[in-house]
Amino acid sequence: MKRLCIFIRAFRKTLPSTRHFCTASSFAIKNVTRSNFEPTLVELRRHVRDADFVAVDLEMTGVTSAPWRECFGFDRSDIQYLKVKDSADKFAVVQFGVCPFRWDPHKQSFIAHPHNFYIFPRQEIKGDDDSLYEFHCQTTSIDFLARYQFDFNTCIRDGISYLSRNQEEEALRRLNERYKDDLPDSLTSVREVLDMKLDRVADILFTERLKNNIAEWLDRLLREGNSGRLETENRSKASSQKMKTIFFKMHPAIDLSGFTLHQLRLIQLIVKKHFKDLVFVSVTNEASCQQHLIVYTESRSDQDLLLREVKDCIRKESEMKIKGAIGFRQVIDLLSSEKKLIVGHNSFLDVAHVYRKFIGPLPSTAKNFVAAVQKYFPFIIDTKVMLNTNSVLETLLKRSSRNTSLSKAFALLCPQIASVEKPSGSDDKYLVKVEVQVDDKRSQNWNSGAKHEAGYDAFMTGCVFAQACSYLCVDFNCHPPSSSWPHNEKLQGYVNHLYLSWINGDIIDLRSGNCKPELTSSRNWKNRCAQILYQNMVVLWGFPSKLKASEIRECFSKAFGSTSVSMIYYLDKTAVFIQFSKEELVSEFLVLKKTLERSNDPISVIHPLSKVLEGGQTCAGNYEAYKSICSSSISKVFFADQADAVGIQWKTQSLGPVPEDEMVPNKNKVLPDSPYQTENVEEVLSNGNNYRDELDSFFPAQAAQLRSR
Template identity: 60%
Template sequence: MVRVFLRTLTRIPSYCLSRATFSTDSSSFAIKNVTKSNFDSSLADLRRHIRDSDFVSIDLEMTGVTSSPWRESFEFDRFDIRYLKVKDSAEKFAVVQFGVCPFRWDPTKQSFIAHPHNFYIFPRQEVGDDGSSYEFLCQTSSVDFLAKYQFDFNMCVKEGISYLSRAQEDDVRLQLHSAYENEPSVSPFTAKQSKDVPLLRMADILFVERLKNKISEWRDDLLQIRNGVSRRTLEDSNDSIDQFQTIFFRTHPAIKLNGFTSRQLRLIKSIVEKSFKDLTFIRANEGSCFQQFIVYIDSKRDLELLMKEFKESRLKEAEMKIEAAIGFRHVIDLLSSEQKLIVGHNCFLDIAHICRKFVGPLPSDLEEYVALVKKNFPFIIDTKILLNANDTLQLKMKKTSTSLAKAFAVLCPHIASGVGSFGSAHTNSVAVEVQVDDMRSLNWNSGAKHEAGYDAFMTGCIFAQSCNHLGINFTSHSMLTKEVKLQSYINLLYLSWSSGDIVDLKTGNTRTESSAFNGLKIQQPKILFPNIVLIWGFPSKLKAQEIKESLTKVFGLTSVTSIFHLDKTAVFVQFSKPELVSDFLKLKSKIEKKNDAIYVLHPFSDLLEGGLTGAACYEVYKEICGSPISKPLFADQAEASLQMIPRQQKLLEKD
């Protein structure tokens, strides 16, 4: 969608601003881009805007949509399988931009105030020391599309805001507290009593003697200073090359060891343990690296207190690091806790990404997923469903495409055209003004194309104008989530727009909305899932019509009602009767076992040529789609996935 649009805006009342704002006729200032460098300050402003808002529109930009051609949404896909394909997409691809746009109705000006935010996010590993990192797929068409519209990949990777899901946060905190509780009570940061480091080289012997003298000299100086015998200071004990740096470690005199090799540090540790009862060797995490210290202690009790204090301090620092790593999820938590009406456009995949990235792993069952969404986001409205399901809005749209760009141009021409004043053609239009930091404009044009923040703004404008056409009174002070005229549309999402499959988040029920796609395609035979068999791995030279002919030669001319390619390696076949599925699977198995000269003449011989042809009933297709394995060709996916399926759920041909 090409989005070079201007905005019609109205004046923001001064009483609703926390700081001075400046009206401008310029339309060139940019959308609010948020990265990790300005996230904290932007979050504080966004928190206020969301709490004051009537609704919040969202939009996401991702690195891809389908991991394989066969994971596209097909006409033969059942509701639960459509969900599994969306689940796979949300698990495999990354969200790189997140648009959030709170809208607040201003009764004094009879207009909405919009605050579009464009967040760059990136799944950076901020906590954990296991060396692991996140992985995600990139679909070339999606990345090429982003690049076409000047998406800043460097900004995303370098400055993108990282995040932890709630499940990840729980896991990290559990690991942290488990490690804290299991650490020795005396000295968790002093390394355990080490084995003797063998002195195999003359250099080691000389090093040990030199360091022993150096440490002894430092200790003697320390005791003399403490006893008032010497007028020297601890800093006087520092050496010229700063390998021995005298500091205070938690109020205790200490040596900070710099520039030693790992072997030398082991030797120093051994020296301290063997030769100095009132010194302890400590390895502590300072910032992003570990640092070694030799610390003076008065007694064992003194050591215990030191280590207790240090443990608690390190725990607090780790918890602060986890809190910082939560990152962008603070925005999602805010949307969830405020329970505002969330507005999206064809947003089932968007919501799945939000739940996967910021809540936790997605369940395999559609009903469980619906419960998860309902718990975290109780009020969602999809503008695409709203436009397709309401007769008034269909007339306003002139029954044209309900794509985001088209709907914005048709329903919000006064905003899309950037006209600063309303003519007679726009007398029944809702005014929307945009504020970005201290700037606002009557003719705003961010210059952004296919940015999540801009798309979120367009989505919100479409919803506001739709509500206006439905006769909703914005000045009534009633919550939109309780608006009677919206109740039949709230929490309805398209599982698949192309098929018209809808899931009701209130009840978990699913249905097919024929009005969404009537007239868009030729009427197909009714899909009967018990009648469907899945065939894969056949010779690539075979086409759907040839496969159909081989089947009808055996089971009759009317036995096959339809056949459909998943990809070049697999087809769906719908028989006229459900019993023909098991008949086919049993006959296939029988032919493959015989494999004699007579069966070479069988009509199935071309289909089974090569011995790699597999087949299964429709329920096995669900198992294959739900497998964590990911192969580009369905035949490979099926063979790999079936090895993981329990034997009793495998192919009926084994009967």
């Protein structure tokens, strides 16, 4: 309905102005499913080769597998990566938007080719790791997609499947393993069959009958050697329907059809046992059906030759099947091999998904991950980083309380595309023209308006990037070879800089793996900041559920002094972080907790901490314990259950030396003070309106959920 309205509006607008180029400004985006994937890929190859940059966007079945897996302000950068990794491990990508942009110097306009791929992890080859074909769905995300008219039927029925590079290698390795031994009969597990015992009367009768039939057939074959006669005679037999004579690789053969698997096994047994000149073969025919044959061979060497030939054939088929199962990964391979500039909006999670789905398992640290990513995608740019770290763009966006969600940025930066009304701004000369081409339809003010559809989001991202480049005074005409884009010195500050997590404002440099807070930061809450000192923190869970943060603080203040606790953060309703004012207090607390739990004397009962320890289920650990719980692949809804499921045996972590984390240069970071205190991040977001919409692109479901609260 919404799209229809836009269409009508657009149509009305264009009708009076006699534009000679194209009147209809809205046509459907290029939707790609498995039915039109191959021809589209051919076209796409050309578009990507010619492109200056390629914008991408993904839609997933979820973002966080548990509430406590959401990104919090007190998450160190290694934790942030673990959370991204968990998300990419668990959820499926269901839509993949790819939009190549090319600058046309004659038209002084970009040409964009938005594609919207439906993808689905359908299992196409056997023997694969089953766990790769199961995925989580976050209920709110599915609901969110449904609200934006996502077509689940198309996705599940016709979505393009894929194999990662890792899966492909593994499948080929298994294939080699299977055909490694040169035994000709290894393709059918004959020895397994020989083991079969004939003890059912029916089986014995069946084998006797078949033995006679085959013997007769062989007899006639040897006697007459004439195939034409054979067939006519054979027809008289009762079982002729099931046993047709054909030729297989120049050998006369019986085509066995209509037998059950059990019967076929019996036949195989008969052939092996009683007929030296015959050999049982199973192949896949042209119609890709399984065909079972008994083939006549003249000699032992002839038989070996035939079997080898059959084996090679089957092997080639399996290889083809594996190649055929690569599916959507061909698009990823294309983007990788062309080494184009990839543009995304807040795209770290997207990149993680691309790696996980199409390359292989994610490395365990961010540093190793970005190094691996660089090998496949040397140039990635994040429009969100550009918009938030460039002063020119920042001032442009400031007008609207600094909102850098994709749709907002698109509406503000690209009014000439986003709205049908002609923009009345004075800075018209900076506005970039983008012509959209879908198959042979073209339009200069195309706008499908289908927000949160991967193809359209990719298009918006590309437009935002082009416009941002224009404001940065990148001269589009100066780029004859499209490969020079990533090397433009005006973009150097942005290429390969991604938000590791937007909430924390940590930007990771893909080339070095270093992570630092964003430089120019106008985040209004940064003014009232508090220090996060990871080494001063203790994570506490399993305490009595009725306990409030203020009560916990009170208990600790009584036990360690009124200034001992500098902050308390809620992880979820079953766990809190307590930040002590001094590092020593961490071990002091853990030791005290242990002593209190061990002794049952009156002192421990009246001790101020007893309120927290009540119930005997309270556990505590330092920040590294939090990390190890985060790195588990299990996802329970509540943190306390998670810690339990991860198999933490201790109730109080025994203290060894706290491992220094080499990948985190900013061990202590800055965090807003008051709002985060004693509150869950989610709640903070729902109270402060400032960056609610920012969540839009990164946490669609949660953001939607927050807004509707």
